[in-house]
Amino acid sequence: MTKTSNTSLFPSTSPAKQQNSFVIPAPNEPLGKIEMYSPWFYVSCTVGAILVYGLIHMMVTPLELVKCNMQISVISYAIVL
16 A cells, blocks of 8 residues: 555645735725715715716617617618618
8 A cells, every 4th residue: 555645735824824924904984984874875886876877878868769679660760771
């Protein structure tokens, strides 16, 4: 019988090696931390949703209207197709 060695294919990493890894610090929050479920939390979520979904809706809606008009009156848009 052959004797197997104690070395493994995946050596364990020691905590000393993990401390030398590259870590990016968190950015500073200019207005301080927002407490979960506070009124300021809901206000910031609402403003973020209005900005994101409102801008996307403003860009997509005119395209949808043109597409629907093209499907309804094919004769008017015959040059485009």
